Amino acid sequence: MDANLTPEPINSYQTPAIRHLAWLCQAPQLMRSPITFDPTQYLPSNYSEILKDWDQKPEAAPPLLSDPPQRKLGFYFERLYQVLLEDLLGWPILLKNQQIKSARRTIGELDFVVHNRTDDRIEHHEIAIKFYLGVPESNGPTLWYGPNASDRLDLKTSRLLEQQSRRTQLPETIELLLESDITGPLTPRIFMPGYLFYPDNPQARTPDYVPDRHLRGRWMYILDAKTLDTSHWAVLNKPHWIGTWLxxxxxxxxxxxxALERVENKAAPQLFAVMREDRQTGNWLETDRVFVVPEAWPLRP
Structure with missing residues (x-):
């Protein structure tokens, strides 16, 4: 893609799936690595025009974009990524969600094996979309937890780099790939956009491996949220955690x-968008996003 090209603002698209796809094309990632995949290095210079055409003429858009969005964010994210690869980049997908078995036992899965036509090579892409909340430790580094506290940024990053991206080196995987006439070595790529949510106080430390331009939000406990004027907040439910809300x-x-009462009574975190009115269009646009968590978080019930 032309480095000087300025993409269309994400909120210029009216179709939610198009907004989500536009966000995926542009979103910075949550980890810095030589194998991180940056779509902006490969997107055609007219990709914004393609998205605009799909937005105005849904019948011309890939069928996957017209399917009802799934509440399971990972599945929906995979669907958007498939459109990015096949319909925007024009790269054939050779394998998708391919299970790796050893003695009838599943030992892993390949997210995507694709033919990068630009560089003319076969690549193995492992993908994830993640949202982590920073919890400063009194005598140690900040720990970054997922909303349900069962996932952590440091553990996920390590797993992606040391396990998931290396699965094509396993003998079982090499045999599996040969069955599909795919010979290695494959180039590993990782794609993990998302948000880091910072507490208001005390200060959370950003890991060294996270790029400076990562997307940010805030998080707070429910009792703090209930002292605020939240009349300009909007509840964000999946799959609308992707992209910016309008x-x-x-x-x-x-x-x-x-929604705040549910956080307090059911002890489940909830994401909100802080909104402001655009005087020109009359629409309400997201200017910030906030996770509100129960008082006991990140302890799990």
Whole structure:
């Protein structure tokens, strides 16, 4: 892609799936590595025009974009990534979600094996979309937990680099690839966009391996959130954690208060978008995002 090309603002697209795909094309990643995959190095210079055409004429868009979005964010993210590879980059997908077995036992899975036509090589892509909340430790580094606290950024990064991206080196995988006439070695690539959410106080430390331009949000405990004016907040549910949110109607303050009550009563974190009105269009646009968590978080019940 032309490095001087300025992409269309994500909120210029009216179709949610197109906005999500546009975000995926541009989003910075949560880890820095020589094998990180950057779509902007390969996207055609007119990709914004392609997205705009799909937005205005849904019948011309790839069928995967018209399917109802799945609430399981990982599956929906995979679907968007497939459109990026096949329909924007024009790279054939040779294998997708291919299980690796040893003695009838599943020992892993390959997310995508693709033919990078630009560089004319076969690549193995491992992908994830992640949202982590930083919890400063009194005598150690900040730990970055997923909302349900069962996942951590340092553990996921290590697993991607040391296990998942190396699966094509396993004898079982080499045999599996040969069955599909794919010979190695394959070039490993990792794609992991997402957000880091910072507490207001104390200061959380960003890991050295996270790029400076990563996407940021805030997090707070429910009792702190209940002291604020949240009338301009909007509840964000999956799959709309992807991209930036916009809506034509003003935020529903009662809906937000109900969601805050659920956080307190059901002990489940909830993501919100902080909204402001765009005077030119009349739409309400996301300016920040906030995770609100139960008082006991990150302890799991």
């Amino acid at each position: 809506q034509s109607e003003p935020p529903d303050a009662e809906h937000t208060l109900d």
